[in-house]
Amino acid sequence: MNKLIDKYLSGTSTREEEQTLRRMLSAVASLTPGQRAVQAMLQAEPMQALPQWLTEDDSATYDCIVERHHRASLWRRTGIAVAASLVLGFLLVVPRGGEAENCAVATIYGQETTDEALVLGMMENTMQSVLACSTTDHIEGQLTDILNP
Amino acid sequence: MTQSEYITHVEPLRPLLLRVGRDFFRREEEAEDVVQETLLRLWLCRDRLAVDDGLRPIALRVARNVCVSMWRKARLRETLTLEEGHAAGRPDSEQADGRLLSDDGQLLLDIALGRLSPSERRLFLLRQEPDMSLDLMASITGMQPRSVSSKLSAARRKVYDFIKQHL
Structure with missing residues (x-):
């Protein structure tokens, strides 16, 4: 009987074996808890067909909920597209904005600075080399000892 | 409807029922549940169905009902x-x-x-x-x-x- 119980619990028993098991369990005077559990399981009622399964119609509710999901999905995709456009635009605009300004870069004692006053000041003092760039007026050169009288 | 008629005429409706479940729940697991529940209900009601009844619209209606029923139960569980x-x-x-x-x-x-x-x-x-x-x-x-x-x-x-x- 225990082998039949194991087979039943493994889901591989046939209908005939289950009926045999049911008969064997009903013949035992004193059942263990496990055997009583199996006996109860074998006596479970099958599902009943309900008439309303074929007659009821919730199509209107179904359509409404599907439409709601569709709108939510559309809003989500629109939001993602707008956010992506903003990020892309930001990435494209910022470097151009930096290039649009005149910038003078001077290397002073190995450190770069864009402070124009400082750059001009250093040009007036003494500089070993100056590298200046500008989008409107590119000046690239090396000035050595120009301010060194 | 006999067992062989069920297998011949109802089983091929499975992809259609799966689409009904997917459109509603947007998740594969729930869509599979809808299909299984629908096929089961049609099986249990097979004595009341005939092949000439137009099984496709009946199966679609049952599938939509199952979707709404599952949705209502889920909402009830959430509110309790x-x-x-x-x-x-x-x-x-x-x-x-x-x-x-x-x-x-x-x-x-x-x-x-x-x-x-x-x-x-x-x-x-x-x-x-x-x-x-x-x-x-x-x-x-x-x-x-x-x-x-x-x-x-x-x-x-x-x-x-x-x-x-x-x-």
């Missing part, structure tokens, strides 16, 4: 508190603490079945149908026979452990 949920899930006679330790196997069986997943419960009860083989269960639910067997085994072991523990 934990204690209320336990109370609602069990028959009234089981709410007294002592009944959980009752030696009434049938009572414990009802509770144990309530704790199974929908697909496990479906398979457990479907197997109780007269002349129901594993292959036929696979045809009705659209699952592979091996999957039916393993899921049925899992359901039976859960129920068995629960009843044995509380007897």
Whole structure:
């Protein structure tokens, strides 16, 4: 009987074996808890067909909920597209904005600075080399000892 | 509708029913549940159906009803508190603490079945149908026979452990 119980619990028993098991369990005077559990399981009622399964119609509710999901999905995709456009635009605009300004870069004692006053000041003092760039007026050169009288 | 007519005319509707479930839930697991529940209901009502009845619109209507029914149950579960949920899930006679330790196997069986997943419960009860083989269960639910067997085994072991523990 225990082998039949194991087979039943493994889901591989046939209908005939289950009926045999049911008969064997009903013949035992004193059942263990496990055997009583199996006996109860074998006596479970099958599902009943309900008439309303074929007659009821919730199509209107179904359509409404599907439409709601569709709108939510559309809003989500629109939001993602707008956010992506903003990020892309930001990435494209910022470097151009930096290039649009005149910038003078001077290397002073190995450190770069864009402070124009400082750059001009250093040009007036003494500089070993100056590298200046500008989008409107590119000046690239090396000035050595120009301010060194 | 006979068994062979069911297999010939209802089973091919499976992709259509799956689409109904996917459009509603947007998740594969729930869509599969819808298909299995729909196919099961059509099987259980097969005596009232004829092949000439236009099975496709009937199957679609049943599938939509199943979707709405599952949605309502999910909403009900969300709105109930934990204690209320336990109370609602069990028959009234089981709410007294002592009944959980009752030696009434049938009572414990009802509770144990309530704790199974929908697909496990479906398979457990479907197997109780007269002349129901594993292959036929696979045809009705659209699952592979091996999957039916393993899921049925899992359901039976859960129920068995629960009843044995509380007897």
